[in-house]
Amino acid sequence: MSETSIDSASRSDDGFFERYSSRALIAAVTVSAIAALLVGGWLFPDSIVGTFADVVTSRNTLSSALRLSVPIAFAALGGIFSEKSGVINIGLEGLLIISAFTAIYVTDVTGGVWVGFGGGVLASVLLALLFAVVTIEFRADQIIAGLAVWLIALGLAPFASQVIYGGPNTPTVPTPGSITVPVLADIPFFGALFSASPSVYLLFLAVGLSWYVFERTTFGRWIRASGENPKALDTAGVSVTRVRYAAVLLSGVLSGMGGAALSLDLGQFTGNGPTMVNGKGFIAIVAYLFGNYNPIGAFLSTLLFAGLDAMQTVLQLQGIGVPRQLIRITPFVVVIVVLALVGRTRIPEAAGEHYESGEE
């Protein structure tokens, strides 16, 4: 009996009827809205609906949705590993920031994009390690410690950029370019899937692998047990501490990949205000909550958020008259609306709690 995304876990939810229906509702509204848009656009190609339909079906939209998904989805995967093991990692945003900066810095110094990518991942892992030590070893409150991780990175990355480059923004470095699969890339719309940055393919791989780890491997089971009933795992002779360390470090690896991909795909780190990461780590949290801790679910809900973001970019290019500043906040509004409708998701039983093995 394998778990499939949304419906299986909601079976166990408290009051799941309500939740199931709201999840289904959101999905149904999205699908029917798109369908209506497409039909409308086909019937009246010259109307505003037609323009919208064009935007939705545009290859550019899918292509930029995928690109925008990368940091969010990677961070969401990381968040799943951590939280499923019982450690709520609200510091994903910080992990993204630190890796985004470090990736550019290392690329700049070494000249190698993939070396830079590795550097970004390493920075994120180190910060995740700090978070792990503080929460697992020293029993810090997970939320507060996660917040600290975010704030440290939020200060550290622009600080370093200022020291090294004399400003919060780095100079540009070469990007990894994109990989195009011949023939397949020419398919209309879906062709975007076959002509993308290597990070997009890495993401596909990561989503699949994460799913496999949870559903098929011993380690995945241990993570689940560690988050649901750590004592059961402990009495079965598996060290909860080690499982949680591994899971939090994995969240560092995955978020690091997301952050590095984010900056390297643009070739620059911008560190003004909330930095270029700009809340993606928090959207990732909502994405995996909405995806019910399933890697594939989290990826799909990320696509939903990123799709919105992508549409606004394309719409802007087409000069549709909605103010840029307002369009920019739509993902955040959507997150709140989704959260309000979904309400309390079934978080792992022991998430947020410190676990102490044995006596003393």
Added chain:
Amino acid sequence: MDTAVHLDGITKRFPGVVANDNVDFAVERGTVHALLGENGAGKTTLMNVLYGLYDPTSGRVLVDGAERSFESPRDAIDAGIGMIHQHFMLVDPMTVTENITLGNEPEKWGGLAVDRAAARDTVVDLSERYGFDVDPDARIEDVSVGEQQRVEILKALYRGADILILDEPTAVLTPQEVEELFEVLEELTAQGKTIIFITHKLGEAMRAADDITVLRDGRNVGTVDAAETTREDLAELMVGREVILDVEKSPAETGDVVASASEIVVEDERGVRAVDGVSFEVRAGEVFGIAGVDGNGQSELTEAVTGLELPDSGRIEFLGDDVTETSRRSRIDAGMSYIPEDRQDRGLVMDFDLVENGLLGSQHTPEFGPNGRIDWNHSREHAEAIIDEYDVRPPNADATSESLSGGNQQKFIVGREFDRDPELVVAAHPTRGVDVGSIEFIHERLLELRAQGVAVLLISSKLEEVQGLSDRLAVMYEGEFMDVVDPATTTEEQLGLLMAGEHPDERATGSEESPQPERNAASGGEHA
């Protein structure tokens, strides 16, 4: 016969407490050995020493004749010891098979994947061998408590346990499931397994065990052959003095109906009816008791009456008003006192001192919080009065409730709720975890209130308590009242049958509502 386990002179000290004091304990292979004692007698501590969870302060642990030193449960498991904890160590959203194999999953592809087919086969084989009835693919959260317990036992057997420790295994089971468990134990010992069975229930020790060791205050006060001892002897060993639980009680002088409930239905999170159409009324000056095995809907019913949970349907009246949907605060203000089942979650704020805790529920009353401003001087006097009157120790109003022992916490709550000048007292397990002296004291107070014309709704799983104190007694089973009886003219056996969901007089006819007693012992799974 040889000795499977020998604990030699075990002493375990915690700061300020000696939990085990030079205990000798030996178990013969292939037998069921009950470890009997009151709550806090040190049974669980002793078994945690054997299971490697605690290091003994002094003493030796011998398994199969060899001295062992267990650093962790893992070592104990490797030595063939399995423990079934009182609170199951199961992962609810995972399946039976996943739980049994957790930590020892069979793998394939060089460890890259769990061999799920092999895991399932092993579980099926194992349950067939011992005659267990479990569904390997069911999720833990979907199966009955009895089945969860069998999963726990299978988990230990899967790990190769020869010696099984069961910590209070019957606490959460229905009488029917208890019988099934005992049959399982017989089957296990027949196949050479050794069982240690921790319990505080005399009858169960007598029924299921070959030998019984009694612990009192951390000491071994005697090991006896179950076949050659009597309940009276065991009771005396356990308690150290003869306990008289008979309560002197004057006949009830009942007045008007103070509170009533009609057709109350409360559904739990899964939509199962935890309370299924219960009706009753409590009159001034009477104790209305609700007996039953824990988990048959008493908690949900209590919360609905006290305003902590909204019933899904039905009507609750208090002093003639419909209060079904009114707030908790309005019920407190109207004169409803409540001694909650869970004193550390509900009844007290653990980090608050007793002055602040004495205020809980009264913070908005004109007496303590006139105009929204709290009168701390008066609150202090109030707390000190409770401490004095109810002999709360240490007598320090500035102590946090967390620093008090369980019994003293309970006395403080009882004092606070009784002193509220209530019209109705809802008392849920008022003497749970309280020492014998305090039990008598609380019982006396409860009857005093009754004599003053207060209505009392008493919920307890202690049969002697509800039977002794109640004027009318309802027995609750699977969310329904089996019957409301006169406790004075009903025997303990009749009550026991009602608690198990059977009507004594309908037993022969086999009425449709009552579960069939001769139902196959192993078919669990219907339990809500």
Added chain:
Amino acid sequence: MSVRDRGRAVLERLVGASATERILISTAALVLSILVGAVLVLIAGRMTTCTANEAVYYFGTGFCYDPIVVFDRLFLGALGDPFSGGWSPDGQFSVTLRETTLLLFTGLSVALAFRAGIFNIGTQGQMVVGALATALGVLWVSPLVSGVVGTVLLVPFGIVVGAVFGGLYGAIPGLLKAYADANEVITTIMLNFIATGVALYLVSGAFKDPESAANQTVPLPEYAQFPTVLFGGRQDFSLIALAFGILAIGGLYYLLEHTAFGYDVRTSGIQPDAAEYGGVDAARTIVASLTLSGALGGIAGAMYVMMVLGTFQTGFPDYGFDGITVSILAGNNPLGVGIAALLFGVLKSGTTVVQFATDVPPQLVGVLRGLIILFVAMPEFFRLIGKRVTDAGSKPVATDGGRPGGEDDE
């Protein structure tokens, strides 16, 4: 008794005591963050370039930044260099007090929510909304009055407007949490982004000052700003505002400790189940505390507009996030918020001095902020150190601790 023994006894008592322990941990966290910060400055000093003359040498290695200078400037500079003569109240010291005043309000905002068991990360957004509302509201009515009368009427009016709008914005996550069970950590963070976005939209469009290149409103008239008393006004600090902040500390303390509402808030903050049992309406308490918390954040925004900037401008400083640090450092105690706000005010004000005197980027304080939160969040770490120091050399003695009740009940 040797000095060492006595010291150990003192430490042992301190480690045991809870209130003292709090203070000790906060102090230790602060010191530790500064140490880490010093290392960071050293590392940064290796990564940048400077002439050999400018460099300082530690452990035989040259560094471009000197942490001792940095922290000297940070602390002494922030206090206006009290030891070097020529101290004047309207120097850097008044900047420190200005920052302290603003941090008092954001710190109290976070602390109040925390005491109710709610993690309000949205003080930042509530402050932005309050500030914008104050600026627009005051601009709207300011033509009606003028002069001293104008000040007497407009300043309190501005504060009320800020409080109301900040409060309403705080009520949103409160309602979402109370009635839709939406996690307030996420919603408040999202609302921060939304507040910033909407504010940008408004002041870059409809309410933009046509004469300014920046995204800001028309400047408030002079009489609609906080009057300066004692301090020379050059540093945008008003003693009246600080006095109001101190009043707010007392007010919040009284509210929490001496009113039934405060009792409800504290009870639901530490043990929601017991609060429910004690007749506390959980939903209402959540909404009320977040609204009040938002109002305090809104007041901080109003202060910033009417005392510091004299207009609303985008790119609002992070006082809201600093408020989290202040509150956590203060153990969420209103009285502690006063001290923590002053400490953090020193840090913030000192940053500019540091930037002036050295080349160390001002983001250093942002890092320190995160580090302080991190360290305060791990009391276990300091307890361990405390234990290790007290245990060193002393034989373990039988402690008579009395076991906490309840654990052996079952």
